[in-house]
Amino acid sequence: MIGTIRAEWRKLAGRPANLIAAGGVVAVVALVYVVGYIEYTWPAASQAASAALLKQGLYPAGLIQNLMNFVMPLGAAIALVLGALATGSEYGWGTMKTVLTLGPGRIQTLVAKLVAAGLGVVVLTVILYTSGAVASLIVAVVDGHAIAWPAAIDIAKALGATSLILYSFGLLGMALGFVFRQSAAAVGIGLVYLVVVETILGRFITGFHGGDYRWIAKGLSGANATALVQSFGQIVADPKAPAPLVGAAQAVVTLAVYAVAFVVISATLLRRRDVQ
């Protein structure tokens, strides 16, 4: 099993798309901090008050709230795409055939893929928070602002929530890769689902008929991921912002159920279908 996991990790770690995604995360975080710093340091006169408040998010104390905005939907979309590529490409390149004739059983191969993907999510999460921490530290030093980090328990919760959200959407991508047995359709359908069903339809259902059908939206993975992100609070509270649909605990459970469902779908398809 260890060898199979090592093989899966070797494939993930060497893949340009994953390396580009990791570099992209660092670049986006750097851009957010640079643009934010410029915008909030030299604001228009009419926005000076709100800019001063928003700038607090760029300091180490606001690290979690600032980075959580990155996780949903952008982080989820990246995880979905990488998940779809991880399994869909195996069919496109014909390597699924190679792997399944090497010896490890189909389920063992899937478990190794899940473990490697989980490790990848942890690495991506650590890169996100490390690059955010470095950027916030630089901003604080440049501004001569006091350096105060969030409590360790809050950082641990944020790392856990981020990993859960990224992993559940990564697993959705992997399941779509198994369904379509190619990466292009898996990525396309996955992103359409994330944008159309989760975002547009979710909002429509939430507000439709005076909110009578909110219970449907409460079951969507995107709504639960958003609620989990919102549970960490905002730098500046927006009174017009919609309240989270569900509490953090329910969001965690729902996302975990989705993750298990995606694994079951993947296992069923991989185990039962012929590989051409």
Place this chain on the structure above:
Amino acid sequence: MEELVIETRGLTKRYGSGVVAVDAVDMTVSRGEVYGLLGPNGAGKTTTLRMLVGLVRPDSGAARVAGHEPGKPAGLARIGSLIEYAAFYPYLSGRDNLRVVADYVRVSHGRIEEALDEVDLLGSANRRFGAYSTGMKQRLGVAAALLKRPELVILDEPTNGLDPQGMAEMRTLIRRIGEGGRTVLLSSHLLGEVEQVCDRVGVISHGRLVRESTVRDLRGTAGVLVRARPADAARRMLTEMFGPEAVGQVDGALRVSTDPERSAELNSMLATAGVAVSELRPVQKSLEEVFFQLTGEEQGS
């Protein structure tokens, strides 16, 4: 008693549209032999091999491969295979791809250099797989198949897409793989290839295994080719001597199924009867003739 490394009984695979890709195939491959599965494109060779390594499940029938049901990890641990074409990760080098394979099959990475050397790829092992030529890709596929030192090697059309030089190199490689008691199952639509490297052949047509025997048996008994004038007199004489079923027409000459040792006797008898012999030589049916005879009969049935 010969030990069978592959044994199938009534192996059948149908596809959704009702097409029978493999129809009740009974096939046996003994330990240590190089077995050729011969058939035209679309005959069912690849589907048969896919079933033997567990990629495709049969609709009916059964198989034992390397002592196990197809696709079982214990069996696959003893099989090295290259099915249809070599498929690896294009962004990894040849060497890194073999590292991935070595991790899957739990083989020391030290073995990778040996395997690369066996297929003459050491010099280009650090190049990306995506930049390899077709021949190099196929050789890397063979290296991956050999990495775990399997007792059974299954190669599906390994010379597909190769230039003549690459084909010759691959045949040499296959012969080398078959040395030392290793069992090789080779599928091909190239008769010459099978004839050159295989001990035994199974001919598959329209999903059915129409004949299974040694290459020597398949080619049948030797014969004698006779070109003589007048042809009618020659045919009449030869038919009287050997019977009508033993005399056939080949390219304007007569082919007589008899021991070539009797050529001198035959020449003497024809000359005595006033038949002028312009050509008299021993012949054997080519595998190609046998193949088309077998598949033609099958198509006509």
